[in-house]
Every structure is written in structure tokens, then in C-alpha cells.
Amino acid sequence: MMAVADDRPRYALETRGLTKAFEIPILDDLALAVRPGELLCLLGPNGCGKTTLLRILAGLESPDAGTVLVDDAAADLRSGRPTVGIVFQEPRLLPWKSAAENVALSLKPLGLSGDRAARRAAEYLDLVGLHGFGGYHTARLSGGMQQRAAIARALAVEPAILLLDEPFSALDPETRRDQQDAVVEIWRATGKTIVFITHSIEEALAIGTRVALLSARPARLLRSWHLDASTNRHALADEIRGLLGEQVREQRRLDARRAETPA
Amino acid sequence: MATSDLTARRPLSAIPPIGWRRLAERLHLPTLLVLGLGLVIWSAMSDRYGAYLFPPPSRVLNGLIDIATGGLLWLHVGASLYRIGLGFAAAVAVSVAAGVVGGRLPATRMVLRDLTSILNSTSVFVWIVLALIWLGLSNAGPIFTTFMIVLPVMLSNVGEGIDNLDRKLLEMAQAYRLSELDRFRHVTLPSVIPYLVAGMKVSFALGLRVSVVAELFGVSTGIGYMMNFSRDTLRTDLVFAWALVLVAVMVVVEQVIFEPLSRRANAWR
Numbered sequence: 237m238m239a240v241a242d243d244r245p246r247y248a249l250e251t252r253g254l255t256k257a258f259e260i261p262i263l264d265d266l267a268l269a270v271r272p273g274e275l276l277c278l279l280g281p282n283g284c285g286k287t288t289l290l291r292i293l294a295g296l297e298s299p300d301a302g303t304v305l306v307d308d309a310a311a312d313l314r315s316g317r318p319t320v321g322i323v324f325q326e327p328r329l330l331p332w333k334s335a336a337e338n339v340a341l342s343l344k345p346l347g348l349s350g351d352r353a354a355r356r357a358a359e360y361l362d363l364v365g366l367h368g369f370g371g372y373h374t375a376r377l378s379g380g381m382q383q384r385a386a387i388a389r390a391l392a393v394e395p396a397i398l399l400l401d402e403p404f405s406a407l408d409p410e411t412r413r414d415q416q417d418a419v420v421e422i423w424r425a426t427g428k429t430i431v432f433i434t435h436s437i438e439e440a441l442a443i444g445t446r447v448a449l450l451s452a453r454p455a456r457l458l459r460s461w462h463l464d465a466s467t468n469r470h471a472l473a474d475e476i477r478g479l480l481g482e483q484v485r486e487q488r489r490l491d492a493r494r495a496e497t498p499a
Numbered sequence: 500m501a502t503s504d505l506t507a508r509r510p511l512s513a514i515p516p517i518g519w520r521r522l523a524e525r526l527h528l529p530t531l532l533v534l535g536l537g538l539v540i541w542s543a544m545s546d547r548y549g550a551y552l553f554p555p556p557s558r559v560l561n562g563l564i565d566i567a568t569g570g571l572l573w574l575h576v577g578a579s580l581y582r583i584g585l586g587f588a589a590a591v592a593v594s595v596a597a598g599v600v601g602g603r604l605p606a607t608r609m610v611l612r613d614l615t616s617i618l619n620s621t622s623v624f625v626w627i628v629l630a631l632i633w634l635g636l637s638n639a640g641p642i643f644t645t646f647m648i649v650l651p652v653m654l655s656n657v658g659e660g661i662d663n664l665d666r667k668l669l670e671m672a673q674a675y676r677l678s679e680l681d682r683f684r685h686v687t688l689p690s691v692i693p694y695l696v697a698g699m700k701v702s703f704a705l706g707l708r709v710s711v712v713a714e715l716f717g718v719s720t721g722i723g724y725m726m727n728f729s730r731d732t733l734r735t736d737l738v739f740a741w742a743l744v745l746v747a748v749m750v751v752v753e754q755v756i757f758e759p760l761s762r763r764a765n766a767w768r
Contacts, residue, residue, distance in 0.1 A: 294674040295673075295674065295676075296670060296673060296674055315676075316676075317676065318674065318675060318676055322671075322674050322675075324667070324671065326667060328667055328668055328670075328671040330668060330685060330686065330689070331767055331768075332689040332766075332767040333685075333767075341675075341677070341681075341685055342675040342677075344677065344681060345675065345676040345677055345678065345681075373767055375767065375768070389675075393675065
């Protein structure tokens with residue numbers, strides 16, 4: 237399998253000079269590079285621009301400047317098949333459809349329908365541990381299962397990158413741990429490049445192969461840490477907590493100043 | 500008296516087992532009891548004031564049988580339903596179209612909302628009189644009146660449906676590159692349909708009540724016309740009989756069309 241690794245692109249996802257402003261700069265010259273097969277956890281204070289980054293990557297928003305490269309080639313995120321499979325904070329499943337129908341619907345733009353879409357949907361529902369639940373209406377599924385169905389939907393479009401935006405923040409701690417394990421399992425099984433946005437340092441350290449810290453607005457990449465079995469996670473958690481704390485305070489100052497001077 | 504036995508306080512042990520109470524509720528026994536009492540009072544009034552003011556229940560029943568067996572029932576119920584159906588369908592179609600426009604151009608929503616309030620506060624009688632002026636003595640009068648009365652109810656329900664659309668679901672659909680048509684079919688429409696059906700249920704009943712009033716003028720068929728005709732010919736028993744027909748039509752349409760429709764629209768909830 238080493239030969240395959242050599243053919244791999246340098247970066248699965250790379251942003252160069254990504255800039256976006258809504259009255260104030262949200263992203264300013266953001267450079268972020270994700271290696272193929274990485275499970276990168278992005279940490280940053282609330283309001284630092286993570287959501288804007290996600291919306292750009294999902295093709296919901298255009299950057300003012302900068303480029304996004306997928307597999308080392310400039311990517312058109314606004315049209316064509318989704319390059320990024322996105323899992324939102326909420327499951328965002330259509331409640332009038334079954335889990336399988338929800339997954340199958342996302343395949344329609346890829347030209348897959350009928351039996352082929354149903355087979356693909358079933359395959360990915362199995363992968364996320366929802367075997368046998370495809371026919372369930374989404375309201376009948378627990379919060380954790382709904383979020384897994386959303387992950388199945390994101391994987392089913394077979395995107396270059398899987399992007400999860402604080403997907404488990406609404407779940408209770410017990411379920412949350414199960415879901416984290418599930419993500420790691422899915423990552424192992426598929427070798428997918430995953431970007432996981434979270435505000436929990438513990439979560440980031442528990443699942444990531446790398447943790448990256450974003451600054452207060454406008455978001456810059458402050459630092460990142462590779463994780464492996466030898467990493468002292470307690471010490472690292474303390475270090476990150478200190479750095480993140482600074483950025484959170486800085487972000488609060490920015491927000492307070494902005495509240496004082498209306499645009 | 501038997502009724503005082505029922506209302507008297509009884510020791511707990513004397514309360515019949517749950518099965519009885521449930522059966523009584525199922526059959527609406529208390530309601531039937533009140534209706535029976537009403538029938539008794541009505542008969543008394545009929546004896547006291549005469550058949551012109553209060554025709555005895557037996558005469559009304561006979562009238563009802565005459566209407567049903569004489570072929571008049573289907574002719575006039577059909578005529579009323581035809582007019583209501585047309586006005587109602589047109590109003591539903593216009594509100595759906597307005598909803599599509601309103602969904603795409605938020606600026607039009609304020610206009611629609613304001614128009615809806617104006618229409619809502621306009622008396623039925625205004626539309627009836629205007630229909631007489633504009634459309635003369637014709638079928639078009641009740642159709643137009645139904646349309647104008649149903650329209651604001653439907654508009655406000657469709658508007659509410661659009662206001663309650665989950666933007667996050669639409670955003671998801673966009674992120675997954677669903678075409679605009681598919682977003683409409685799979686996200687917008689299923690969200691709005693429960694509001695649409697609820698509006699149809701309310702506005703059809705309203706339309707039925709209103710259009711029979713419009714049938715007093717200019718047409719020679721329909722339940723409203725027959726009620727007025729019966730009054731003209733001093734057949735108060737038939738006025739009551741047609742009134743009962745009207746109630747029956749309302750109940751049947753509700754149970755046969757709108758109840759199942761509403762169950763289907765809300766099945767996923």
C-alpha cells in the first residue's frame with residue numbers, strides 16, 4: 237500500500253489567503269492545510285469565523301479573496317458535485333422522510349436515484365451503525381442516531397473531505413462519547429480526510445490526529461499539534477486551554493467593542 | 500326523573516367500570532342527551548306556537564325524506580358544491596401561487612400580509628353586493644363570493660407556512676446541491692402542506708356557510724336558494740330540512756376529504 241501513499245496529493249484540503257468580510261473582516265488571509273487521511277480538529281473561540289469557513293467550504297458563501305484547493309487543485313465549491321460532505325450542528329434531516337430517503341435525496345444531484353441510490357444509502361447507513369434503521373422516520377431516531385444518519389448522508393456523496401461542525405454539542409456526555417468513537421471508527425474504516433470543528437479541547441484530543449487552534453476574529457491558524465500514542469494529552473490540554481483562553485478573552489473584547497460602536 | 504338520577508352524586512363504588520364510561524364517550528351520549536332534550540323543547544314550542552314558526556320534528560323528518568327521495572337533494576347539493584368547489588379551488592390556487600412568489604421575493608410578503616388583513620376585515624355582504632353589480636344574477640356570484648372569503652384564510656395560512664420554513668433545512672439542501680426544483684419539492688412543499696391543509700379545512704367550512712348566503716340572490720339552485728324558496732312558500736319544515744342537509748354536507752366533506760388529507764399531511768409528525 238506504500239505505492240498508493242506516494243500517489244496521494246500533498247494536501248487533501250488547502251486554503252490560501254482566504255478572506256471574507258461582513259462589514260468587519262471575519263477571515264483574513266487564512267491559510268490552512270489538511271493532509272490526506274488526517275482527522276483534524278479545529279478549535280477556536282466562538283465567533284472567530286469557523287462557521288464562515290464552513291459555509292465557504294460547503295459552497296454556501298463565496299470568499300472575497302483567496303482560493304480553496306482540494307487534492308492540490310483549485311476547487312469550484314459553488315457548483316458541481318459537493319467536494320465537502322457537511323455535517324451540521326443539528327442533524328438537519330427532513331422529518332417527513334425516512335433515514336434512508338434522507339440519504340438517498342442527497343444522491344440525486346449526483347445522478348443517482350431509485351435502486352442505486354437506495355443501495356448506496358443502505359451501505360452508508362450500515363457504515364455508521366444504523367443497519368436496519370433506514371426505514372425509520374427521523375423523528376423516531378434518538379438524537380445520536382439522527383446525527384449518525386446525517387454523517388451517513390455526508391459520506392454517501394463520497395466527498396473528498398468530511399466536515400463536521402460541532403456535531404455532538406447538543407448531545408448528552410454519554411451519547412457524545414459513543415458518537416466520538418463512531419467518528420474514529422468511520423475514519424479508520426474509510427480513510428477519509430476529516431475536519432472536525434469543536435469547542436471542546438477534550439473532544440479534540442480524544443479523536444484527532446492533529447489539533448489546530450484558530451485565533452480570535454479574524455481567524456488565523458495559531459498553532460497545531462500532531463497527536464499520537466506518545467502525546468501527553470493532559471499536558472497538551474493544559475497548554476491548549478491556556479492559549480484558547482487568551483483567544484476567547486480577545487474575542488470577547490472584540491465583540492464588546494463592536495457592541496459599543498454600532499456599524 | 501331519570502336525568503336527576505344521572506346527575507346525582509353517587510358513592511365511588513357505584514361508578515360504572517371504565518368500559519362503560521368510554522363507551523358513553525365514544526357514542527357522545529351526553530351530547531345526544533342534550534340534543535334529545537332540545538327535541539323535547541322544540542316539540543313543546545311547536546305545540547305552543549304552531550308549525551309555521553316551529554314545525555314539529557316529524558314534519559321536518561318527512562321533509563328530509565321527500566328531499567332525499569325526490570331527486571332534489573343531489574341537484575341542489577351538487578349545485579352548491581359546484582360553486583363552492585370552483586371558488587374554493589381558485590382561491591387555493593391563487594394562494595399557492597402567491598406563496599411561491601412570496602417565498603422568492605420577500606418584499607411581496609408584506610403586501611400579501613396587508614392585503615390579507617384588509618380582505619379579512621371585509622364583510623361577506625360587500626362581496627355579495629359587488630358580485631350582483633359586476634356579475635349580475637348568475638352562477639358567478641356565489642363562486643366569486645366564496646373565492647373572496649376563502650382567499651384571505653388561505654393566504655394567511657400559506658404565509659404562516661412560509662414564515663415557519665426551516666431555513667437550516669434549505670441551507671442543507673443547498674449545500675448538498677439539490678436543484679431549486681428539488682428543494683421546492685422535498686423541503687418547501689412538505690413544510691408548507693400541513694398549513695395548506697389546515698387552511699383548506701377551515702376555509703372550506705367558511706366558504707360553504709358563506710356561499711349559501713350568496714345563493715339567496717340570482718340563482719335558482721343550491722341549498723341556500725332552496726332554503727329561501729321554502730321560506731317563500733311558507734314551508735318552514737323544509738327550511739329546517741335543508742339546514743340539516745347543509746350540516747350533513749359539512750360533516751361529510753370534513754370526514755371524507757379533509758380529515759384523511761390532514762392525517763396524511765401530518766403523518767410524519
